[in-house]
Amino acid sequence: MRGVHEFSIAEALVAQVQRHAPPSGRVREVEICVGALRGLEPDALRMSWEAVTHGTSIDGAILHVDLRPWTITCSSCGRTWTSPVPFVACACGDPAPRPTAGDELDLVSLTVETEED
């Protein structure tokens, strides 16, 4: 499990979520946003998340990963679009339009369930 690159990210995230979780509530959902540059796999993140949260106070919380795509900009025809992968050809025939992406890795929200009368 340690070999998975997403594992250390999941570990950092668990500590962070536990810091923010209100003591009286149960964390049901956790939402993060990840720039394509990070190269993280949402499935591997969720697997690591399940392994790391298992048996903790946030066991069972669902991880939502908002993966931001690459932006491809073609200088030959001026077209701009998004793509899950960086190296793509443009419809105009340019074989190598420029890929750019962010490296954000942010905790966006927690959804917490609290009991009330």
Add this chain to the structure above:
Amino acid sequence: MAEAARTTRIPLVERVLEANDEVAAANRAQLERRGIFSVDLIGAPGSGKTALLEATLRALRGRRQPAVLVGDLATRRDGDRLARWCDQVVQISTGQGCHLEANQVRDALAEIDLDAVDLLFIENVGNLICPVGFDLGQSAKVGLFSTAEGEDKAAKHPYLVEAADLILLNKVDLLPYLAFDRSFFEADVRLLNPRVPILGVSATTGEGLEAWLAWLERAARSGLPASTD
């Protein structure tokens, strides 16, 4: 009396690696205060990180006062190799960790006499992926690729290429024996990071070493608009 569950969405915007980033910022402040230029050397296992540092330390003897932190999963071999050329080498055993984190660098720096240092090399764990996302507080990130790994490795590791202040292509002495098209490699680098310098080197023959040392001197003098993001 029935209890109803109430769900609340708590919006937050906080970096997941904020704890690491804070320690990295403290490392950076400490190094900058002392005028120590630092390089985080990132490359695949076997790309030649230790070999390049051995050649570099040998060339810098009498010119600079370097120190080296070296991250390794399980052995002390790299640290022992480097200690032949440099008095101040700290081995960081990462165990199962596939990258260095800022707190490991902070602890290792505490073992060094920083007054006697003006240049710091950090050999990261052999890995082209994880080390890139963990800021250590370095002045510059250097991405080390080697001809033996194949010309597609820059394209397959866009984060390192994008984040690097310098790309080194090691083992150029092997080019005559390999089907490695340097123009393909360089085109991929250029597409991801149009301005980054690319230098070909050979840690074994010393080819290209002068250009790498010149880059180091220039970057250390100018303070470099480093990878502080």
